[in-house]
Amino acid sequence: MKWIENNIGDLKGKTIIVTGGNSGLGYESSRLYTKYGATVILASRKESRGTKALNQIKQEFPKGNIELMLLDLGSKNSIEQFVANFKQKYNQLDILLNNAGIMAPPYESTTDGFESQIGVNYLGHFYLTGLLFPIIKKTKNARIINISSIAHRFGQIDLNTFVYQKENAYNKSKAYAQSKIANIFFTKELARRIEAHHLDTLVLSAHPGISRTNLFGPTSKFNLMMLISQNQYKGCLPGIRASIDPNAKSGEYYGPRGLFSFKGFPKKEHLKNWLIIRRFLQHFGNKVKSFFSLILKYKSDITTILI
Ligand SMILES: NC(=O)c1ccc[n+]([C@@H]2O[C@H](COP(=O)([O-])OP(=O)(O)OC[C@H]3O[C@@H](n4cnc5c(N)ncnc54)[C@H](OP(=O)(O)O)[C@@H]3O)[C@@H](O)[C@H]2O)c1
Numbered sequence: 001m002k003w004i005e006n007n008i009g010d011l012k013g014k015t016i017i018v019t020g021g022n023s024g025l026g027y028e029s030s031r032l033y034t035k036y037g038a039t040v041i042l043a044s045r046k047e048s049r050g051t052k053a054l055n056q057i058k059q060e061f062p063k064g065n066i067e068l069m070l071l072d073l074g075s076k077n078s079i080e081q082f083v084a085n086f087k088q089k090y091n092q093l094d095i096l097l098n099n100a101g102i103m104a105p106p107y108e109s110t111t112d113g114f115e116s117q118i119g120v121n122y123l124g125h126f127y128l129t130g131l132l133f134p135i136i137k138k139t140k141n142a143r144i145i146n147i148s149s150i151a152h153r154f155g156q157i158d159l160n161t162f163v164y165q166k167e168n169a170y171n172k173s174k175a176y177a178q179s180k181i182a183n184i185f186f187t188k189e190l191a192r193r194i195e196a197h198h199l200d201t202l203v204l205s206a207h208p209g210i211s212r213t214n215l216f217g218p219t220s221k222f223n224l225m226m227l228i229s230q231n232q233y234k235g236c237l238p239g240i241r242a243s244i245d246p247n248a249k250s251g252e253y254y255g256p257r258g259l260f261s262f263k264g265f266p267k268k269e270h271l272k273n274w275l276i277i278r279r280f281l282q283h284f285g286n287k288v289k290s291f292f293s294l295i296l297k298y299k300s301d302i303t304t305i306l307i
Contacts, residue, residue, distance in 0.1 A: 002265045011038035019043045020100025022053040024213030028236035034064035043071040073124025074110030083131040092139040095243045098125040099147045104172040115164035121179035144203045152180040191251035202250040204242040209256035209263045211235025230263035238266035
């Protein structure tokens with residue numbers, strides 16, 4: 001059965017933080033959480049962009065409970081300030097949607113000096129979650145959702161380049177994939193530790209398939225991508241499902257149900273399946289490579305025989 005917006009239900013009484021709430025999936029998630037009655041904190045790194053998004057949502061849902069708080073995940077100070085502001089006003093946090101992210105920019109570092117993708121996509125959210133954890137764990141059945149990506153399938157954690165130093169060559173796609181794997185490992189490990197402490201907090205991860213957002217640049221035309229991608233509204237649903245589905249369990253991973261999980265309505269995914277497929281492709285790829293290098297090695301002999 002399709003999991004659609006109607007499954008969301010009443011969110012009155014829930015307090016929710018959405019990082020990167022001013023754009024793309026974060027915007028759509030903030031919009032839906034507001035629509036269904038939650039108190040939403042739209043976290044944005046830029047005041048102007050945050051205000052614009054906030055006003056749009058308020059215009060659509062004038063009675064909605066939504067407010068803007070500034071948060072730059074590349075800055076330890078900004079994260080601390082955000083948490084202090086939040087704690088001043090709220091004493092519960094039902095859902096923390098760790099959504100903000102950047103993809104494959106040229107090399108740059110965060111205010112704190114980390115390579116920007118690992119810094120924003122993973123380390124910033126790690127620190128934010130840690131600082132908010134005291135309030136999360138005292139909220140009944142709270143959830144932490146980390147937004148990952150299908151890009152995690154193509155990456156691996158390399159401890160030598162995890163935090164890029166000047167001497168490491170920078171590969172922007174590898175750095176993105178690595179940050180998105182880190183989101184999943186963080187989910188799994190935090191879920192394990194929370195369970196070991198018998199807390200009722202759930203931690204899950206989700207991904208939006210391929211969704212047409214500013215992640216691909218504000219002027220992307222998406223001509224060819226239209227076929228394999230979906231709009232940002234549909235892209236936000238896996239994260240929303242992970243955050244509220246009563247049957248979801250800690251450590252699980254949600255994504256679109258279509259071919260290769262590029263698009264479609266959200267479903268639970270099995271991370272192990274991708275590990276098996278990846279191992280198979282690596283193995284198969286190596287066999288193909290050695291076949292062709294053998295051919296190249298004996299090329300002249302083969303040509304002679306064939307002629
Ligand atoms: N779209 C896809 O196909 C796709 C696929 C896989 C995974 N994802 C993941 O989905 C998440 C949301 O991306 P999106 O597609 O919605 O892209 P988006 O429209 O570009 O939104 C990204 C959000 O993250 C914010 N952000 C960037 N750097 C930040 C920082 N230092 N501190 C705080 N916020 C920051 C952006 O703020 P500004 O507006 O100020 O830049 C924006 O609000 C990301 O984690 C991305 O990796 C997306």
